[in-house]
Amino acid sequence: MAAENPQTTQNTVLVAVFAALIAALGLVPPITVGIIPVPITLQTLGVMLVGALLGPVRGMLSVVVLEVLVLAGLPLLAGGRGGLGVFLGPTGGYLLGWIPAALVIGFLVQHWALRQTRPAARFAAALLSTAVGGIGVIYALGVPWTAVVAGLPLSTSLLGSLVFVPGDLLKAGVATAVALNVHRSYRRLLGGVPAAAR
Template sequence: MQNQQTKKLTLAAMMTAVLIILGVFPGIPLGFIPVPIILQNMGVLLTTELLGAKYGTLSTALFLALALFGLPVLSGGRGGFAVFLGPTGGYLIAWLLVPAVLGSLLYLLKQHNRLSWWLELVTVMIAGVLLIDIIGSIWLSVQSHMSLTTALLSNVAFLPGDMIKATLSVILARRLRKIPALQGIF
């Protein structure tokens, strides 16, 4: 049992490193919204799919703590408390909630032998992508003094890329789960 927990903690640290690496790629600004297109949200989805609710939350929390304490781990080399108060703060907070919600749903589906490829993808899109976009929009609305409707509509621009990232995270997670060292983690 101790060996299994050590394995899970090691994988959580590794996924934290993956989240940091995905931040090396700069965000793509859209111009009409102060939130760029980034790859790190795909990392949060992948982390959750591989590690589940508990260790996915741990990995994401560690990553966000590094960002909060000022390490430049967020896309574009950003970090620090001010980032959490800026327009992207709601998305960062959503990243912390996604592993708990998405991981729990995926676990339930797996327990009931219903974790088909399509159902996993739909669950990732709803409990991952939409949760991030809705919480991010609520904070963006408050922080940027725009209507919630405007903030939600501006997030429609993210949906095509988010659907691609969700699909890639499901494909990667399903392939990585077949690796003997990762079997039994989720």
């Protein structure tokens, strides 16, 4: 029998561990803002982290694993939510947006931010990468989805989503700082970080 590839094993473990991290952040109770039927949760921080730390493929797979488990009925989302209903409800677009968000964040951080030579430029690029994926991509799916499912005008859904922006920018900053520090210490996490990131 052929020996198992250590790299494959490592990738599988990382995907599972970071899927569990996003699930663990769901233990923090959600905050309901009342403008739109979508709560503020800490799990978007986890999505930003997995993309920035693991890269596009493994980051995206971590989110996919979590969402498959949620779809199967496990109460892994903030507030103990799970099942098909959460994807069909007002929050469904935001949840589905986590998948391409991790992909975009991972790609931009790996192929752009970590290649910057100056620390300030590297941080700015990583922060922008995380914000583009973790805010722009998620909102692009979440806002219209909420409008359709909840029967709200698109403008109301968009206005309601603005409540999330300050907190999401803070999450992007935290994810950026954590990711850059981890990449400095573990340069092979993305299969070898360019010299500029060291």
